[in-house]
Amino acid sequence: MSEPGLSAIMSERRQLINLAYRLLGSLAEAEDAVQETYTRWYALSAQQRAAIAAPGAWLTTVAGRICLDLLGSARARRERYVGEWIPEPLPEPTEWGTGRPGATADPADRVTLDESVNMAFLVVLESMTPAERVAFILHDVFRYPFADVAEIVGRTPAACRKLASSARRRIRAARAPASPAAEQARVVRDFKRAWEAKDIRALIGLLDPDATAIADGGGLASAELRPLEGGERVARACVEIAARLSDMTLVESTVNGQPGLVGRLNGVTVTVYAFAVADGRITHIWAIRNPEKLRPWTAGA
Template sequence: MTATSEPGHGRPDPGLSAIISERRQLTNLAYRLLGSLADAEDVVQETYARWYAMSPRQQEDIDSPGAWLTTVASRICLDLLGSARLRRERYVGEWIPEPLPDRSEWISGRSAGVADPADRVTLDESVSMAFLVVLDALTPAERVAFVLHDVFRYPFADVAAIVGRTPAACRQLASSARRRIRAPRPDTASSARRADVVRAFKRAWEAKDIDALIGLLAPDATATGDGGGLVTAAPHPVEGAEQVARFFVDRPTAAAGVTLLECAVNGQPGLVARLDGVTVSVMAFDITGGRIDHVWAVLNPDKLRSWTTG
């Protein structure tokens, strides 16, 4: 670690700058592992607390502070993933990862209410709602090995040191994770085309046009809501195009004072529902071949804090 500046000179500590510069990388990693920005931030805070709990001499003995921070953060996440399964058993209804707003939304002339989460988490395919939901089906060890190696490109020797297994065992974990992750169906549609589908869904929903909704949904489409027991949400996924269409037609939209807005959710076209200026639901979509395969609606207010407008 770079030595600190002499006291009294008022110069910034270059070593401190190097440590703090790792914060975004740690947040990106922890969010992908946990599916929660709030939990990811707690992990980063705990990681830095452990760093600063060491003496300056102990810190100087660490060859790569960035690697040390990544190892500690990953191990904390691994422990949290193990306990998360027990917490999920007590969770009311379906659990959906925490959605993230984008700095620049694809709706013309409108910027996202809160840019900060987008500053902390790089929004790409590895944080799409569809991908995070699939990751949540993995075992904790599979998820950590897969994300570290396949997403962040850490060699298996480094993954092994983090997970506490041999490189060969970590290779098997990542391989098992790949098999369990359903290969996405080819979709060459542009982001603009997917945005058009979401926009058409919004208009059909507002018009309560059930036939139009059915036409936009894949035959085996599903819709999942997450209210966390704090607000009303369907206790189980709704399955089938007609059933999903009828479910949305029966739900209140703009006619009941709710405003639907097109926005980016985890970097993909989505919708936000607001009531009296307060975000009450964020919807993410999985779209293939011009049809919607899945709708995820997050209504749990604890997961919508990043969407609070100032």
């Protein structure tokens, strides 16, 4: 058996990035995990590489194990994180690599945006154990059989089936009825206009009474350290931000595949806002301000 060529091996990179981002919630960590995967591949001898019948499966297995290890250590790191930790937001793929804010150089690093990367979904994934998350993503999102999942997680197929089932219950318990995309876009657009006008009554009307806003500054940008709860409280905070940051412009954008907003100062992205909308009202706002998490939005700015 001959050793697979470079192009065949590197063609797996896009799939590996997609998998690792969903497992880790961070594009930067996903890129590191995939880089480590390829490092291990090329650490094998030519004879060892040639003996691997399915290089793509080998790379996926190694990447999955690396991500599983990283998820275990991430819990400890996030306990020390300053304030709330929110998954890293992603721009529309068409904006990547265009030289515009939100550009990244390598098309292979683009993540395919679908329901499994919207912010609400990723936040629920954060509540899972590492094994639950890996089993669920590999089986339910990427359709790997439980026999293959078991090899990655280091448990029996039956145990992995239970892990995925437990993860599904978490998803169902946390998921509100999704509003149609057009309605989400309309609500976010109306929210933007009310925010720019500092119209607190309109903002309150667009927010669910139990709405929650969570900001992530990571100690590198100013942000509330704890969630803001209650529609009126969130609305008043928005008005305060609009008054304090009068030079900030709000731009409608796609955030993790759903309608969102981008806050820019002097043309530089300083905040990305993701939303969850149910029954015509905003139930959650996630404001990502940590500049390290805004790299895909600021490269080329």
